[in-house]
Amino acid sequence: MTATPHPDTDGARHRAEGRPRGLLRPTGPVVDCDIAVIGSGMGGATLAYALRGTGARVLVVERGDFLPREWQNWSAPAVFTAGRYRNAEPWYDAGADRYFDPGVHYYVGGNTKVFGATLPRFREADFGPVEHAEGVSRGWPFPYGVLEPHYARAERLYRVHGARGADPTDPWRSGEYPWPAVAHEPPVASLAESLRAQGLKPFALPTGVDLRADGACLRCATCDGFPCLVEAKSDADVCALRPALAAGNVSLLTRTTVTRLVTGPSGRRVTTALAQYEGRELRIQAGRFVLACGAVNTAALLLRSEPGALRTGPVRETGLANGSGQAGRNYMVHNSTFLMAVDPRRADEVVFQKTLGVNDWYLGNGTHGPLGNVQALGKLRAPSAGGLWPRAPRPLLAAATRRSMDLYLTSEDLPVPDNRVTVGPRERVEVHWRPVNLPPHRELVRRATAMMRRAGFPLVFTRRMGIAVNSHQCGTAVAGEDPATSVVGPDCKAHELDNLWVADSSWFPSSAAVNPALTIAANALRIAPMVAGIADVAEEMEVPYGPGAGDPRDGGSAGPCPTGGPRGDRGTAGP
């Protein structure tokens, strides 16, 4: 299939208009390309990056727009109290029969625009079946070794700083981290010391921020949950999509929501993605399609679509790629808890807090099975803590967060068929989710609480997250060898279609218990040659951020901090 370059993809014209190169503004009803990637978050943007320079005309279709760079990016009241960047429609909690505001963000770069940039690899054991208190999490259709080289590439692409060997559960790796670990600030270092005295093995979290010698990161207090005003956070927009757009063969269509996929008469090939663009219908025609809408929206799109002819009638039960009935099922998020440990005698000293992790209970310990991961949070302040403890008076929260260390605890959620996404009346997104595997999570909370008390924090407050905190969502189109129990194969191509892949977290057979974004990125790099139908992508094009390499970011990227902003030390040495 050949793609006709749209007259409005001319780079010079876009630069003159202050828009990134490759931004498409269609005037007609049809857009043509070779590969349509739907969604520009971690999966979609990384895939587009890997497809640059392949010769294929790649179109990334994104329902959101660019997240504006403005002073509110770093305002806690704007971000947390006013919810300035929360732009997703309400989803329906099928168990509670009410709507909720999901923790997803529709922007170029997806959820990574506000993520905490903690970028660990999954543990090697996560790739096999793991026995938990309430069941077995599925094994993956390939071992860790298959993904390892792509993890290494993703770490370079996303500027990951880390310390090899510091985390006893780390999987083997073929090389060093591309950059040394982000140093702990003194209060975090002293907590680490205290944990070591308890016999634990705290480590420096692998982190994607630009703390290279000439990097723009200021180590500010407004990172986790905030957009980065100076674009120094390793989000998918800055690190992957913009270099992809600069390559010439990748275009981006923003403010365009794909509503349905349509197949040809055989039902084996998707021919068209129907989309809403500025109040009108757009038909996106491509030879190959990739879904990267985030696990829930990818499932909803499959369920809204159907094999065969174009249709406008009610939603069918079966959906597309769903002969197994598995599309939308096995929805997982992590069981997660926020922990605020307060020492009333402490002074307010920490700026960039999110540097410490503890995995001593990740794989199990003593008589208990796997419990999960403990990691520092971005520093809680009254506006963010107010979302967790809404009844607490703000002055009290302000006082507590000035004296606290804050942690995020995650345990594995298990894939069960009844935890699922469906599409309901008026096409609403419905989430059916009952927490599974809670006993190990409670044990993790108990141990982390005791750990912090022993470290000198007499007051420990915890809040377990519910259905709305779904930032680590995955499953819904799980990968496997058997078409009866999975939606896509090991290569992430739909079993029932010849030209449809998934590249977001929907293919995860299990959720593990660490942050998912690096695994999504590594897999997108892995499947890119299969999506492109070529042997491999050019390795020499893969290391734009490697030592000595130029910065591929085009105009409008990191600049000096307009406000100065709160900042801490710029240390880059590992602890």
Ligand SMILES: Cc1cc2nc3c(=O)[nH]c(=O)nc-3n(C[C@H](O)[C@H](O)[C@H](O)COP(=O)(O)OP(=O)(O)OC[C@H]3O[C@@H](n4cnc5c(N)ncnc54)[C@H](O)[C@@H]3O)c2cc1C
């Ligand atoms: C506050 C917060 C902190 C986080 N911290 C971390 C962290 O520290 N480490 C980590 O690993 N992970 C973190 N995450 C999670 C991480 O951001 C996600 O796992 C990751 O972004 C998921 O990638 P994805 O490609 O699956 O989906 P997303 O990144 O969500 O991207 C999906 C994209 O598809 C678009 N889209 C959806 N539907 C359609 C449609 N129908 N048509 C067109 N476009 C569509 C969306 O607008 C979005 O841009 C965090 C998330 C949040 C919200």
Ligand code: SF4
């Ligand atoms: S400047 Fe602040 S928001 Fe940006 S990456 Fe660094 S710590 Fe994060």
